[in-house]
Amino acid sequence: MKIDDKPILPATVATRSEAAAALADGDIHRSAAQGQGEDTVQLSGNAERVARMSEALQKIPDIRVERVQELKRQVAAGEYAVSARDVAEKMLMTMKKGVAV
Incomplete structure (x- = not known):
């Protein structure tokens, strides 16, 4: 689709001579402007x-502060343990999905 700045001819223009006369008179811009109303938007209840x-x-924080602090406490106390099997399984699942690790 090509977009240009040429005016749109009204439906009442049937021939080239009528189009030329309408362009010369400036009727094209007036008739095009008359057909345009005000745009409105109406949202549904779902929207x-x-x-x-x-x-x-948006108000819910992205970071669960309580969980982060608990993990920090466990790491500092030497109580945090991760299963090598769980890590390996997660890595394999990630690779199967096609996501680079």
């Missing part, structure tokens, strides 16, 4: 509900 949920999600 409004989604907007409220999105706002609520």
